[in-house]
Amino acid sequence: MTSGWRFFGSSAFLAILLILSVTSQGCTTFIITPGASKDGSMYLGHTNDGYGRGVLGHNLTDDDIKVIYVQAEDHANGSERAVRFDPNSGSDEPTHSASTDDPDVVYIPEVNHTYGYLTGSYGIMNERQLMCSECTDYAKVQPNYEPEKRIFYSSELSNIALERCTGAKEAVELVGSLIDDYGYYGTGETLLFADPEEAWVIEMCGYDLNASGTAYDPKSSGGGLWVAKKVVDGEVFAAPNIFRIREVNTSDPDILCSENLMQVAQDNHWWSPEDGPLDWLKTVSTGEYSHPYYSLARVWSVYNRIAPSRNFSPYVEETWSQEYPFSVRPDEKLGTEDALLIFRDHYEGTVFDLTTGMAAGPYGNPYRNRGPFDDHDKFEPGEIKPGVWPRPVSAFFCSYSYVTQGRSWLPDPIGGVCWFGFAQPYETCYMPIRAGVSSIPEEFSYGNRSVFDRNSAWWAFNFVTNWACLRYDSMIEDIQIEQRRIEAEEVSNQAAIDQQALELLEIDGIEASCEFLTDNCTENALSVLDDWWALADRLIVKYSNGMINDFENETTVLGGYPNWWLNETGYQYGPRIYEIEELRQLDGVVYVDETVQTDPGTELEYIRDHQCPACSEVEEE
Numbered sequence: 214m215t216s217g218w219r220f221f222g223s224s225a226f227l228a229i230l231l232i233l234s235v236t237s238q239g240c241t242t243f244i245i246t247p248g249a250s251k252d253g254s255m256y257l258g259h260t261n262d263g264y265g266r267g268v269l270g271h272n273l274t275d276d277d278i279k280v281i282y283v284q285a286e287d288h289a290n291g292s293e294r295a296v297r298f299d300p301n302s303g304s305d306e307p308t309h310s311a312s313t314d315d316p317d318v319v320y321i322p323e324v325n326h327t328y329g330y331l332t333g334s335y336g337i338m339n340e341r342q343l344m345c346s347e348c349t350d351y352a353k354v355q356p357n358y359e360p361e362k363r364i365f366y367s368s369e370l371s372n373i374a375l376e377r378c379t380g381a382k383e384a385v386e387l388v389g390s391l392i393d394d395y396g397y398y399g400t401g402e403t404l405l406f407a408d409p410e411e412a413w414v415i416e417m418c419g420y421d422l423n424a425s426g427t428a429y430d431p432k433s434s435g436g437g438l439w440v441a442k443k444v445v446d447g448e449v450f451a452a453p454n455i456f457r458i459r460e461v462n463t464s465d466p467d468i469l470c471s472e473n474l475m476q477v478a479q480d481n482h483w484w485s486p487e488d489g490p491l492d493w494l495k496t497v498s499t500g501e502y503s504h505p506y507y508s509l510a511r512v513w514s515v516y517n518r519i520a521p522s523r524n525f526s527p528y529v530e531e532t533w534s535q536e537y538p539f540s541v542r543p544d545e546k547l548g549t550e551d552a553l554l555i556f557r558d559h560y561e562g563t564v565f566d567l568t569t570g571m572a573a574g575p576y577g578n579p580y581r582n583r584g585p586f587d588d589h590d591k592f593e594p595g596e597i598k599p600g601v602w603p604r605p606v607s608a609f610f611c612s613y614s615y616v617t618q619g620r621s622w623l624p625d626p627i628g629g630v631c632w633f634g635f636a637q638p639y640e641t642c643y644m645p646i647r648a649g650v651s652s653i654p655e656e657f658s659y660g661n662r663s664v665f666d667r668n669s670a671w672w673a674f675n676f677v678t679n680w681a682c683l684r685y686d687s688m689i690e691d692i693q694i695e696q697r698r699i700e701a702e703e704v705s706n707q708a709a710i711d712q713q714a715l716e717l718l719e720i721d722g723i724e725a726s727c728e729f730l731t732d733n734c735t736e737n738a739l740s741v742l743d744d745w746w747a748l749a750d751r752l753i754v755k756y757s758n759g760m761i762n763d764f765e766n767e768t769t770v771l772g773g774y775p776n777w778w779l780n781e782t783g784y785q786y787g788p789r790i791y792e793i794e795e796l797r798q799l800d801g802v803v804y805v806d807e808t809v810q811t812d813p814g815t816e817l818e819y820i821r822d823h824q825c826p827a828c829s830e831v832e833e834e
Contacts, residue, residue, distance in 0.1 A: 239502070239589050240348040241453040241511055241606045242405050243555055244412045244540075247621070248447030251548040255619040257407045259346030260556055260638055261334050261612045278612045278660030278671045280633065282653050283376075285329035285340060292323035294373070298358050301334075302366040302399025317360040321395065327376035331631055331646060331653070335404075336371035337615060340648050341379040342629035344407045344617035345371045350456050351502050351591060352401030352418035353483070363396035363419065363436050367404055374406065381406040385413045385441040385469065392417055393471060396436020401498060403452050409619035409628060415441040415469075416456050418497050420477050438474050440493050443467035448540035449547070451515040453606070454589070455501050455508035456494040457539055492533075500532025503592050504601045510565055511606050512537045514558055519543040519551075527564050532594050549632070549704055552616045556638035558606040565603040568685075572602070575778035577686040579639070580609040580678075607639035609678075612660075613671070614638040625649070626727050627714045630707075635660070636674035640681060640689070642696050642745060644738045645703055647730040649714070649723075654738045670738070673745040677752065684756050684772060691755070695748050699741055780804035785824070790816040801827025 245256035296319045330339035335347045347367055356363060370391060374384040384406040401418040417439040442458050444450045450457070461470055475491065478484040484496045494500065501508045506529075513527050513536075520541045529536045559567040559579035567579040581587075586598040613635045620628035626649020634641030646653060660671035667673075681688040710733055718726035755762050762769045779785070785804040786797050795817055796802070802825045811819045821828045 239454055239604065239608065239610075240346075241515075241556065242346040242348045242403065242451070243515060244405055244407055244414075244444050244450040245543075245547050245552055246412055246444055246446045246448055246450075247410065249449050249543050249546060250552075251546045253621070254549075255344070255407050255409050255412060255621075256547070256549075256552045256616055257344040257346050257405055257412065257619075258552065258555060258614070258616045259335075259337075259348075259405075260606070260608070260614040262608045262610055278635070278662065279658045280331065280333040280337070280613065280653065281658060282331050282650060283329060283372075284651070286327050288323045288325055288327065290325070293320035294323040295320055296364050296369050296395075298360070298364075299366040299368045299399070301368075302358065317358075319360055319364045319395075321364075324377055328379075329651070330372070330375040332372055332375070333613060335368050336375040337633075338617045338629055338631045338648060339375040339378075340625060340629070342409050342619040342625045342648055343375055343378055343380065343384060344405075344619060344629075344631075345375060345384070346405045346615075346617075347371060348403045348452050348454050349502075349589070350401035350403055350416065350418075350454055350498060351500070352498050354418065354420045354497075355400050356398050356419040356421055358398045359396070363398040365391055365395050365397050365437075366399045367402035367417065371404055374404075378406075379408065381408045381411050381413045382443070385415045388415055388417075389439050389441065389469065389471060392437040392439050393473075397439075401456065403456065405450075405452070407617075407619060409621035411446070412444040412450070413441055414444065414450065414452065414458065415439055416458050416493065420481065438471050438477060438497060440470040440474065441468065442539065444540050448542050449515070449519055450540040451512050453508045453511035455512075456498050457512075458493045459495075459535065459539070460490045461493050462490060495533050499591070499593055501592055502589050503587065503604070504598055505532065505592075506565070507592070507601075507604045509534065509537065510560070510603060514560060514563070514565075514606060515555055516541050517563075518555070518558070519547065532592070549616075549618065549707075550700070552618075553632060553643055553700065556606055556614050556616075559639065560603060560605055565605075567603060567605055571781060574685075575774045576684045578682050579605065579607075579685070580637075580682060583610075607637055609637060611637050614641065616643065623711060624715070624718060626723065626730060627711055627718070634674065635671040637678045640678040640692050640696070641674045642699050642741055643703075644734075644741050645707070646734050646738075647714075649727040650731040650734050651727055652731055652735075654735050654742075656739070656742060667746065670742055673742050673749065677745060677749050680749065680752050680756075684761075687761065687772065688752055688756060691752060692748070695744065699744060703737065776804060776806050790820070792817040796820065799825050799828060801825050801830075 239262040241260045243258045247253045247255050250256060298317050328339045328341055331337040336345045338344045370388045374387055378384040378387055388404060397417055397419045403414060403416045406413050417437055419437050440458050440461055462468055463470065478491060478496050484491050509529055513525055516537055517525050520543050522544050523541065525537060561568055567573060568577040572581060573579065581602045584600060584602055586601050616632045618630040626647065629648025631646040632643040633646055634643040656668055656670040659666050659669035665672060677692060681692060714726045714730055717729050759772060760769055761772050780803055785802050790796060799821060802820060805824050
C-alpha cells in the first residue's frame with residue numbers, strides 16, 4: 214500500500230466519523246468457527262460495554278449510542294481517506310490521557326472502491342460477510358495520539374478493514390500494515406475478524422523508546438506492535454479485556470506479527486531470546502484490567518458453559534495463567550440460540566453468582582453500581598484493592614451487543630446476518646440485520662444517555678432492564694417470555710427469508726434481493742421495538758407500588774420479601790411487642806415465619822426462649 218499521509222486541523226474531516234462516540238471499555242468477544250457450529254455457520258460476538266472516556270465526572274450529553282450503515286462507494290484515483298483522532302482511545306483509565314486540544318484529522322490514500330458496512334463504536338460487518346469485534350486490553354505502554362506519528366487506534370482500523378477487505382486474514386494483514394506504516398496510540402486492543410470460512414485474532418499496542426532511550430520514529434521503524442493468530446476450525450475462542458495470544462512462533466503459518474516485535478521487546482528489556490519463545494501477554498502487558506478475575510473469570514465462564522467436560526477451574530494462580538487455552542472444542546455443536554446465550558450470563562449457579570447474597574437484594578438483582586475500585590484501570594500483580602464486584606459478561610453499562618453470522622453456502626448479501634441487540638445482553642432482544650441491507654431503521658441512530666427518547670431503540674431496551682431491577686426475579690420471567698417468543702420466531706423465519714431473497718436474486722437481480730432484505734430488516738426491527746415498548750408499559754403497570762398486579766384476571770398481590778431478606782435486614786427487631794427496647798438488646802433473634810399467641814406480658818420471654826438460638830447458647834454456657 215502507499216504510505217503517504219497528510220495532516221489537517223479540525224475544519225477538515227468527514228461528518229460521518231463524528232457520529233460514533235461511545236468507547237467500548239470492557240467488552241467480551243467470542244468466535245464460533247464453522248466446525249463448532251451446528252450448520253457450518255461462522256459466529257462472531259461482541260458486547261460494547263461502557264460510557265465514553267472518564268466515567269467519573271463524564272458528560273453524558275457526549276454519549277451517543279448509535280449504529281449506522283455506511284454505503285459502498287467508488288473513489289477517484291488520488292482520493293484520500295480521513296483518519297480522525299478517537300477521544301476514547303484512553304478507555305476510562307485515570308492514569309492515561311489520550312487527548313488532544315484539536316480534533317485532528319490525518320489523510321491517507323483511499324482505495325478505488327469501499328464496501329458497505331455496519332458500524333457502531335467499531336466496525337461490525339460488511340456486505341461481503343466480513344465480520345469484526347473488539348475488546349480493550351491493558352498494555353505496558355499506552356502512548357498518546359501524535360498527528361504526524363501515531364494516527365491509528367483500533368476503532369478506525371476496524372472500519373478501514375471492513376471498507377477494504379473481504380477475508381479475515383486479508384483484514385489482519387491490512388491492519389498490521391497500517392500500524393507499521395502510520396503508528397498506533399491508546400490502549401492495548403484485540404480485534405477479531407471472521408469471514409464465513411476462517412477467523413483470525415489480532416492484538417496490538419504501542420511503544421515509546423528504543424535501546425538508547427530516544428523515541429522511535431513510527432514513519433521509519435514502525436509505531437506499534439501487533440501479533441495475529443488463526444482460530445482452529447472446530448473450536449471456540451473468547452477474549453474479555455486481556456491479551457489471549459501467548460507464545461509467538463514466527464515459523465507457524467497461522468501466526469503473524471510485526472517485524473519489529475522481537476527487537477522492541479529486547480530494547481525495552483521486556484524479553485530476550487534466552488527467555489525462550491516470546492510470550493506476547495507477558496511481554497507487552499501486566500495481564501488483567503482492574504483486579505483479579507476481571508477478565509479471566511469471563512474466559513472461564515464462556516469455556517465452562519460450552520465445554521463442561523473439560524472441568525475448567527474458576528480459580529487461577531496468577532494473571533498470566535495458562536489455565537484456559539486460546540480456544541476450545543465445545544462438547545456439543547452450537548447454533549444461533551446458543552451463540553446468543555453466551556452473552557446472557559451473570560455467573561448464575563457459580564462461585565461468582567451475582568444473583569445471590571445481600572448485594573443482589575431481596576429479588577436477585579445481578580447488577581451492581583460500580584464500587585470505588587471497579588474502574589477499568591491499571592492492575593499490577595501483587596496489588597490488593599479494598600474490594601471489588603465480579604465483572605460479568607452481561608454488564609449493566611453495556612451500550613449494545615451483537616452476534617454476526619456468516620454462511621459460506623449463500624451469496625454474501627443473504628448469508629451474512631448481524632443479530633443486534635441494544636443495552637444489556639441478558640434482557641435485550643436480538644434483531645437480524647442482513648449483510649445486503651442498504652439502510653437500517655432510523656430508530657437505531659437515536660441513543661443519547663442524557664435524553665429519554667421513545668424514538669430510540671436503545672432506550673426501549675435500557676428502560677426495561679432498569680425497571681426490572683425493582684423486582685428482578687419476577688420481571689425477568691416476563692422479559693424472557695417475550696424475548697424467547699420473538700427470537701424463536703426470527704430464527705424459524707430465517708430459512709424462508711433466505712429462500713425468498715435467493716429467488717429475487719435469481720429472477721430480478723441483486724438490487725431487488727437487497728431491497729427485500731432491507732425492508733424485511735426494517736419491518737422486523739420496528740415490530741420488535743413496538744413489542745418492547747408494549748412490554749415496558751405492561752411491566753410498569755404490573756409491578757407498580759410494590760405489588761404484582763394482574764388486571765386481566767383482576768388479581769393483585771403484595772410481592773413481599775423473601776424470609777432470608779427479612780431476617781438479614783432486622784425485620785424481627787421491629788415493634789412487634791411493647792418491650793421493643795429490650796427486644797433490640799437481645800443478640801441473635803431470627804425471623805420465624807409464624808404468628809404465635811402467648812400470655813400477655815410474656816412476649817419478650819417467648820421470643821428469647823423460642824426465636825433466639827443465640828440466647829439459649831449463652832444460657833447453656
